[in-house]
Amino acid sequence: MTDVTQVTQGLTLLGATGSIGASTLDVVARHPGRFRVFALTAHRSADALLALCLKHAPRYAVLSGLPEDAALRRRYAEAGCRSELLFGAQALEQVAADPECDVLMAAIVGAAGLAPTLAGARAGKRLLLANKEALVMAGPFFMRAVREHGATLLPIDSEHNAVFQCLPQEAAQSSGRASVAAVRRIMLTASGGPFRSAPLERLSRVTPDEACAHPNWAMGRKISVDSATMMNKGLEVIEARLLFEVPAERIEVLIHAQSIIHSLVEYVDGSVIAQLSNPDMRVPIAHALGFPERIDSGATPLDLAAIGQLSFERPDAQRFPCLGLAYAALREGGTAPAVLNAANEVAVAAFLEGRLRYTAIPQVIEQALARTPASAADSLDTVLEADRGARRAAADAAALLMGKAA
Ligand SMILES: NC(=O)c1ccc[n+]([C@@H]2O[C@H](COP(=O)([O-])OP(=O)(O)OC[C@H]3O[C@@H](n4cnc5c(N)ncnc54)[C@H](OP(=O)(O)O)[C@@H]3O)[C@@H](O)[C@H]2O)c1
Numbered sequence: 001m002t003d004v005t006q007v008t009q010g011l012t013l014l015g016a017t018g019s020i021g022a023s024t025l026d027v028v029a030r031h032p033g034r035f036r037v038f039a040l041t042a043h044r045s046a047d048a049l050l051a052l053c054l055k056h057a058p059r060y061a062v063l064s065g066l067p068e069d070a071a072l073r074r075r076y077a078e079a080g081c082r083s084e085l086l087f088g089a090q091a092l093e094q095v096a097a098d099p100e101c102d103v104l105m106a107a108i109v110g111a112a113g114l115a116p117t118l119a120g121a122r123a124g125k126r127l128l129l130a131n132k133e134a135l136v137m138a139g140p141f142f143m144r145a146v147r148e149h150g151a152t153l154l155p156i157d158s159e160h161n162a163v164f165q166c167l168p169q170e171a172a173q174s175s176g177r178a179s180v181a182a183v184r185r186i187m188l189t190a191s192g193g194p195f196r197s198a199p200l201e202r203l204s205r206v207t208p209d210e211a212c213a214h215p216n217w218a219m220g221r222k223i224s225v226d227s228a229t230m231m232n233k234g235l236e237v238i239e240a241r242l243l244f245e246v247p248a249e250r251i252e253v254l255i256h257a258q259s260i261i262h263s264l265v266e267y268v269d270g271s272v273i274a275q276l277s278n279p280d281m282r283v284p285i286a287h288a289l290g291f292p293e294r295i296d297s298g299a300t301p302l303d304l305a306a307i308g309q310l311s312f313e314r315p316d317a318q319r320f321p322c323l324g325l326a327y328a329a330l331r332e333g334g335t336a337p338a339v340l341n342a343a344n345e346v347a348v349a350a351f352l353e354g355r356l357r358y359t360a361i362p363q364v365i366e367q368a369l370a371r372t373p374a375s376a377a378d379s380l381d382t383v384l385e386a387d388r389g390a391r392r393a394a395a396d397a398a399a400l401l402m403g404k405a406a
Pocket residue numbers: 014015016017018019020021041042043044045046064065106107108109110112113130131132133156157158217218219220221222223281
């Protein structure tokens with residue numbers, strides 16, 4: 001039953017046609033009085049966006065990767081869509097910062113999400129962050145914008161959402177960020193992906209479809225490859241450093257193949273607090289949408305007796321070189337994480353298109369990091385310049401490696 005005293009919150013969902021977008025709309029549809037879908041965005045998936053508009057009737061629909069298209073506008077209207085259709089990347093910032101948007105779900109994949117997510121931070125929104133690449137790129141600069149404009153940042157990555165839940169609630173509720181003085185260690189769990197125990201010599205021949213066949217999570221293709229290489233965990237280590245202000249040496253990665261424990265926080269007294277659930281992104285999404293209340297996510301209740309056993313192991317540095325590269329970029333600081341992220345995006349795209357071997361992904365990133373000197377990441381321009389430079393260096397490195405492989 002809907003609480004009639006509750007204020008309905010306007011939701012802008014960046015990346016509505018993606019995997020996080022679908023999970024978010026599923027949770028939102030379970031709470032009709034609580035949320036009103038204000039804007040939905042996609043890059044080029046016009047048909048998928050139209051279907052979502054017919055179901056959720058947002059005020060705005062954005063196709064950020066397409067130019068103004070009158071025929072498409074007519075097609076939306078003829079199909080019965082009453083949303084106003086906007087085109088181009090600038091419209092993302094518009095719907096993120098609009099006064100009618102109370103909650104901004106940042107679920108675009110990759111660096112393209114930075115500008116609208118930052119626009120939401122600058123407009124002081126309640127910011128639900130799935131798009132980890134935006135935070136990794138812009139780092140302290142992004143966090144400063146959150147603080148200075150009074151935005152509330154709630155992590156959607158299941159690991160960071162778990163850490164957030166394991167940190168002291170009074171600190172978490174007061175600012176959306178938490179005090180960590182008594183924290184000895186944060187342990188981010190990782191499934192190890194589809195190649196956790198594959199013979200190392202097979203890795204140079206694995207295909208994009210094999211890399212995207214994650215054992216526990218159904219996700220977009222880019223993050224699936226990142227999970228296979230464990231660059232996803234590397235990006236998450238950087239994200240945790242920024243969100244929780246714990247030094248890199250106190251953030252550890254633990255392989256936990258079942259993806260039931262989403263992360264753990266150890267305190268100085270030796271207590272370890274963990275958050276558990278079935279691997280279903282609707283759990284962290286519902287937590288952040290409802291926070292500080294708890295709302296139904298639709299996830300199946302956890303049955304530990306049926307699961308029987310949980311296992312843990314340390315990551316193998318030889319199998320997962322991307323993790324070491326991420327720690328190195330974090331230690332270097334400044335624009336190094338932006339370079340790491342951009343080079344990874346280039347390498348993963350080349351792998352997904354069948355142009356680069358899986359094992360060349362870390363080589364491309366390492367070369368881009370070596371060729372792109374880090375500078376202070378103190379403005380959007382500096383970060384975007386580092387991103388562009390790293391993409392050029394990574395494309396050159398990839399071309400060279402492809403030539404060698406031919
Ligand atoms: N999936 C998960 O379980 C999961 C878990 C934790 C964190 N995350 C993070 O959440 C983000 C989204 O992941 P996902 O798995 O949902 O990705 P996804 O399924 O690939 O969806 C990506 C979404 O972003 C849009 N998009 C793609 N390129 C864009 C661009 N250049 N400009 C604007 N929009 C663009 C896509 O629109 P089109 O459909 O038009 O291409 C789509 O709506 C990523 O940062 C990922 O790391 C995901």
